[in-house]
Amino acid sequence: xxxxxxxxxxxxxxxxxxxxxxxxxxxxxxxxxxxxxxxxxxxxxxxxxxxxxxxxxxxxxxxxxxxxxxxxxxxxxxxxxxxxxxxxxxxxxxxxxxxxxxxxxxxxxxxxx
Numbered sequence: 001x002x003x004x005x006x007x008x009x010x011x012x013x014x015x016x017x018x019x020x021x022x023x024x025x026x027x028x029x030x031x032x033x034x035x036x037x038x039x040x041x042x043x044x045x046x047x048x049x050x051x052x053x054x055x056x057x058x059x060x061x062x063x064x065x066x067x068x069x070x071x072x073x074x075x076x077x078x079x080x081x082x083x084x085x086x087x088x089x090x091x092x093x094x095x096x097x098x099x100x101x102x103x104x105x106x107x108x109x110x111x112x113x
Contacts, residue, residue, distance in 0.1 A: 038090040045097045074107045
């Protein structure tokens with residue numbers, strides 16, 4: 001009897017077939033759960049940032065001179081990181097998430113939010 005390890009469970013293919021399930025179903029379910037988890041983790045990082053961006057953008061409009069220029073550049077960099085983060089595969093989101101959080105905190109300090 002062939003055994004398959006899926007998410008910490010040792011499954012015997014012959015036993016699964018007997019109950020009307022295949023190891024492919026288990027793999028598909030595991031992939032679905034992993035994808036849902038990655039989506040939730042992405043949302044947890046990016047949602048607070050994207051919700052704060054309009055307020056920060058309004059604050060930047062009140063700035064003048066070099067402060068306004070620096071804030072606009074940092075704002076554009078944060079938006080670009082948000083787009084990269086949203087498009088990134090799951091294995092790259094951790095590093096990009098840290099970069100995004102750091103850039104966002106710098107932007108908030110720069111703007112005074």
